[in-house]
Amino acid sequence: MPYIPHTEKDRECLLKAVGAEKIDDLIAVPENARLKGELKLPKGLTEQELTKALKKKAARNSTVEDYASFLGAGAYNHYIPAVVDSVISRSEFYTSYTPYQPEISQGTLQAIFEYQTIVCQLTGMDVANASLYDGASAVAEAALMARRITGRDKVLLSAALHPEYRETVRSYLHGAGNHVSEVMYCTEAGTTLPEALDAALDKDTACLVIQYPNFFGSVEDLKALADAAHAKGALIVAVTNEAVSFGLLASPGSLGADIAVGDNQSFGNTLSYGGPYLGFMATKTEFIRQMPGRIVGETVDRDGKRAFCLTFSTREQHIRRERATSNICTNHGLCALAASVHMVSLGEVGLRRLALLNLSKAEYLKKALANVSGVEVAFSSPTFNEFTIKISKAPEEVLKGLLKKKVMGGLALKRFYPEMNTKEEMDSFVDALSKISG
Amino acid sequence: MNDNGIKGLLLDEPLIFERSSVGRMGVAPAEFDIPEADPKGLLPAGLLRDRIDGFPEVSEMDAVRHYTRLSQWNFGVDSGFYPLGSCTMKYNPKVNEALCRLPGLSMIHPYEPEELVQGALELMYELEEYLAEISGMDAVTLQPSAGAHGELCGLLMMAAYFKDKGKARTKIIIPDTAHGTNPASSHLAGFKVVPVKSEGKGALSVDAIKAVMDEDTAGLMVTNPNTIGLFEKNIKEIAKVVHSKGGFLYCDGANLNALMGLVNLGSIGVDVIQFNLHKTFSTPHGGGGPGSGPVGVKKALEPFLPAPRVKKSRGKYSLEYDRPKSIGRLKAFYGNFSIMVRAYAYIRRMGGEGLKRASETAILNANYIKERLKDTYHLAYNEPCMHESVFSDKNLLGHGVTTLDVAKRLIDYGFHPPTVYFPLVVHGAIMIEPTETETKETMDRFVEAMKAIAEEARTNPELLKNAPTKTKVRRVDETRAAREPVLRWVKK
Numbered sequence: 001m002p003y004i005p006h007t008e009k010d011r012e013c014l015l016k017a018v019g020a021e022k023i024d025d026l027i028a029v030p031e032n033a034r035l036k037g038e039l040k041l042p043k044g045l046t047e048q049e050l051t052k053a054l055k056k057k058a059a060r061n062s063t064v065e066d067y068a069s070f071l072g073a074g075a076y077n078h079y080i081p082a083v084v085d086s087v088i089s090r091s092e093f094y095t096s097y098t099p100y101q102p103e104i105s106q107g108t109l110q111a112i113f114e115y116q117t118i119v120c121q122l123t124g125m126d127v128a129n130a131s132l133y134d135g136a137s138a139v140a141e142a143a144l145m146a147r148r149i150t151g152r153d154k155v156l157l158s159a160a161l162h163p164e165y166r167e168t169v170r171s172y173l174h175g176a177g178n179h180v181s182e183v184m185y186c187t188e189a190g191t192t193l194p195e196a197l198d199a200a201l202d203k204d205t206a207c208l209v210i211q212y213p214n215f216f217g218s219v220e221d222l223k224a225l226a227d228a229a230h231a232k233g234a235l236i237v238a239v240t241n242e243a244v245s246f247g248l249l250a251s252p253g254s255l256g257a258d259i260a261v262g263d264n265q266s267f268g269n270t271l272s273y274g275g276p277y278l279g280f281m282a283t284k285t286e287f288i289r290q291m292p293g294r295i296v297g298e299t300v301d302r303d304g305k306r307a308f309c310l311t312f313s314t315r316e317q318h319i320r321r322e323r324a325t326s327n328i329c330t331n332h333g334l335c336a337l338a339a340s341v342h343m344v345s346l347g348e349v350g351l352r353r354l355a356l357l358n359l360s361k362a363e364y365l366k367k368a369l370a371n372v373s374g375v376e377v378a379f380s381s382p383t384f385n386e387f388t389i390k391i392s393k394a395p396e397e398v399l400k401g402l403l404k405k406k407v408m409g410g411l412a413l414k415r416f417y418p419e420m421n422t423k424e425e426m427d428s429f430v431d432a433l434s435k436i437s438g
Numbered sequence: 439m440n441d442n443g444i445k446g447l448l449l450d451e452p453l454i455f456e457r458s459s460v461g462r463m464g465v466a467p468a469e470f471d472i473p474e475a476d477p478k479g480l481l482p483a484g485l486l487r488d489r490i491d492g493f494p495e496v497s498e499m500d501a502v503r504h505y506t507r508l509s510q511w512n513f514g515v516d517s518g519f520y521p522l523g524s525c526t527m528k529y530n531p532k533v534n535e536a537l538c539r540l541p542g543l544s545m546i547h548p549y550e551p552e553e554l555v556q557g558a559l560e561l562m563y564e565l566e567e568y569l570a571e572i573s574g575m576d577a578v579t580l581q582p583s584a585g586a587h588g589e590l591c592g593l594l595m596m597a598a599y600f601k602d603k604g605k606a607r608t609k610i611i612i613p614d615t616a617h618g619t620n621p622a623s624s625h626l627a628g629f630k631v632v633p634v635k636s637e638g639k640g641a642l643s644v645d646a647i648k649a650v651m652d653e654d655t656a657g658l659m660v661t662n663p664n665t666i667g668l669f670e671k672n673i674k675e676i677a678k679v680v681h682s683k684g685g686f687l688y689c690d691g692a693n694l695n696a697l698m699g700l701v702n703l704g705s706i707g708v709d710v711i712q713f714n715l716h717k718t719f720s721t722p723h724g725g726g727g728p729g730s731g732p733v734g735v736k737k738a739l740e741p742f743l744p745a746p747r748v749k750k751s752r753g754k755y756s757l758e759y760d761r762p763k764s765i766g767r768l769k770a771f772y773g774n775f776s777i778m779v780r781a782y783a784y785i786r787r788m789g790g791e792g793l794k795r796a797s798e799t800a801i802l803n804a805n806y807i808k809e810r811l812k813d814t815y816h817l818a819y820n821e822p823c824m825h826e827s828v829f830s831d832k833n834l835l836g837h838g839v840t841t842l843d844v845a846k847r848l849i850d851y852g853f854h855p856p857t858v859y860f861p862l863v864v865h866g867a868i869m870i871e872p873t874e875t876e877t878k879e880t881m882d883r884f885v886e887a888m889k890a891i892a893e894e895a896r897t898n899p900e901l902l903k904n905a906p907t908k909t910k911v912r913r914v915d916e917t918r919a920a921r922e923p924v925l926r927w928v929k930k
């Protein structure tokens with residue numbers, strides 16, 4: 001049997017040692033609970049057969065390289081340097097678990113400590129946790145955290161927050177009685193509508209959640225929104241799911257964010273049909289006791305040497321049980337390592353260039369598409385690396401037509417994504433679209 | 439002496455920030471094939487960022503050395519025996535790592551049109567079917583990211599069910615042996631936790647459940663085998679009690695590695711279960727994750743599963759979003775797909791027969807360790823165990839040493855310590871889960887180390903108190919970490 005090392009002789013020897021004649025004697029399950037018969041599953045495969053079977057499955061998918069892909073919207077196709085997979089494939093990292101025993105987990109612990117620092121640097125916040133599942137669940141955790149901090153119930157989501165994130169917040173908050181509402185975006189600017197805020201923010205509002213850049217790709221005026229929220233005693237939660245934007249845009253912390261969350265998938269993590277991605281959370285020092293998730297801290301060992309360990313665990317489920325800040329246990333540690341390695345290998349100069357490259361490509365494409373007849377850039381506000389367009393024809397039909405030309409143009413809500421697209425691909429996209437749309 | 443841990447050359451390594459040199463770059467991004475945009479002209483000045491002070495800047499090789507050295511301070515399943523109870527640290531097959539990296543599985547975007555991802559949808563559909571078969575459930579969602587996420591999902595479905603029936607229920611019963619995520623998830627799902635004690639032999643009694651189960655209680659959340667490593671032998675009768683009050687039996691499936699092909703949980707009354715793919719189904723633990731926590735349910739709860747669901751019709755797969763009674767969603771997209779690929783590969787490689795053999799062998803190995811250690815360490819419950827066994831610190835305390843000392847001393851012998859101080863109901867608990875992928879020889883070495891440590895506790899307890907001595911750092915001051923928090927590096 002694969003992965004089971006016992007020979008017949010071993011089995012006999014082990015059975016004898018435990019005083020059983022056969023394995024069935026050992027299975028302490030009452031007769032009325034035993035499975036009669038066998039599992040109805042396909043017969044086991046050799047490694048070679050398995051590889052063939054999976055390659056066959058893989059061949060039935062088209063990758064973002066088989067087509068020119070302009071898809072984004074919370075999952076971003078950036079080039080991942082080879083060094084990332086090389087590091088995360090070291091099995092001392094990927095076959096270990098949560099670093100409960102710090103003396104033999106210093107590698108994981110130091111890597112997380114460095115990752116926490118990088119997240120703080122990018123977001124402009126004081127402290128960060130080791131990771132959460134993904135951007136969407138991180139927003140939900142932030143909303144719950146804001147409620148605990150303020151003692152208020154209402155969670156206000158910008159309608160320009162990713163729709164799947166909004167749905168996640170609503171599901172997570174069912175148990176807490178919901179109290180989730182939304183503020184409209186300005187249909188002209190494509191950003192959260194300040195006038196709508198005045199009516200929505202009140203003394204019961206725990207937090208206002210703003211995506212930055214938002215779901216349409218537009219860059220929100222986070223500072224003004226933060227001021228409005230703070231004026232009513234509410235916290236501001238900034239959500240960034242295209243983390244490359246940190247290389248160009250002012251940090252959420254510098255614009256007044258109280259909690260910065262989002263997804264760092266853009267760094268080092270493959271698209272993998274939507275997961276695993278990398279939820280992050282950072283906040284101000286004063287809120288640390290309300291933050292969910294693992295936190296690594298620096299300390300010393302018995303000899304006074306620098307060492308790292310998990311800390312502030314009295315917030316967590318294994319100590320605090322139903323009074324914990326969150327139920328999270330297993331997180332997305334290896335994804336955080338991948339992100340660290342990618343960012344470290346870029347450095348500041350590389351990160352800034354990557355962000356600028358993304359901005360430049362988006363601007364190039366935006367201009368080119370705006371010149372296609374029947375196509376209009378949807379919103380007036382500045383964008384980072386994705387944007388929204390309006391098409392006079394039915395978008396679904398247009399997208400189908402583009403597929404025939406080997407272009408994945410976006411969703412029915414048309415989200416476009418550059419960097420990985422060469423000028424040539426963008427030009428042929430524009431060309432294809434002008435033929436279909438024109 | 440059987441001393442596994444010998445010293446090797448470990449290189450010290452500063453924080454990456456301390457290795458940094460301004461302007462250095464590892465891997466440059468692509469060249470510009472379009473005109474460079476001017477951010478100042480496009481974005482308001484207030485929204486552009488300043489320098490990122492202290493951001494790491496190293497060469498590619500220095501980055502590689504940095505992480506290679508860090509990795510060498512770590513202990514993983516590939517380094518040695520890792521009997522961390524409740525975590526099922528079995529071997530992580532290398533072929534699975536290779537397969538999930540196939541471009542056709544790793545370079546697909548979650549928003550690709552369905553016709554371009556038929557292979558991915560088919561894999562998910564089949565994995566759902568396999569998990570349903572293994573657990574005896576009617577339907578499975580692959581969306582949750584980990585065990586605790588799955589718990590939340592299952593509990594929210596239970597809450598939604600009762601709300602839909604017009605009578606919301608407010609409580610849930612949880613045994614005192616439960617993992618911390620159970621009460622934490624219950625609280626998050628809006629339930630008040632009603633604790634129950636297990637009886638003398640470590641199992642739940644029918645009467646204890648009868649005494650608390652009522653029509654304001656959504657159900658019972660039970661781990662089976664429980665966290666003491668014992669099968670809940672009254673489970674069928676308990677299920678009847680829960681069902682008679684209209685409640686659901688939630689099974690925390692973290693310990694499913696003991697049951698594959700041996701028990702059909704559905705047929706003994708379980709209504710909801712979460713699977714920890716990173717335990718039972720061999721996917722790696724990643725230094726803390728990512729895992730995956732699919733949830734299986736019986737028919738009654740099916741309408742409440744998160745959206746979207748993978749559907750099959752006339753040989754074509756699609757995603758169904760229109761689910762009016764669904765609890766919604768717990769993350770963006772469909773779940774931790776690359777973890778699903780690994781678990782799928784594992785199940786296909788093992789087949790039904792192989793999975794059954796895995797569970798049988800996990801039980802055999804756990805009993806072997808239990809039998810060999812029970813005269814030396816105090817067995818918390820002297821019962822035939824399933825996939826893990828739990829000892830207490832009763833035989834240690836007289837010598838002035840603790841469970842923690844034993845754990846740290848094991849490190850010097852070259853083993854990862856078992857889970858310690860969990861479950862909370864066992865004083866100074868030592869929870870040992872060898873899994874089916876370990877040889878007799880490895881287990882023998884572990885047993886001998888444990889016995890040697892017990893002897894040391896009697897004759898030279900300082901050895902335990904000073905341990906570990908062979909690691910990169912010696913015992914770490916965790917109190918100081920909390921009292922004088924340093925949670926990030928700052929530029930001096």
Ligand SMILES: Cc1ncc(COP(=O)(O)O)c(C=O)c1O
Pocket residue numbers: 328329330524525584585586587617619620661665690692693714729731
């Ligand atoms: C018994 C039990 N239940 C639930 C969990 C939670 O699973 P996860 O860590 O994947 O969230 C664990 C493991 O950590 C566990 O051992």
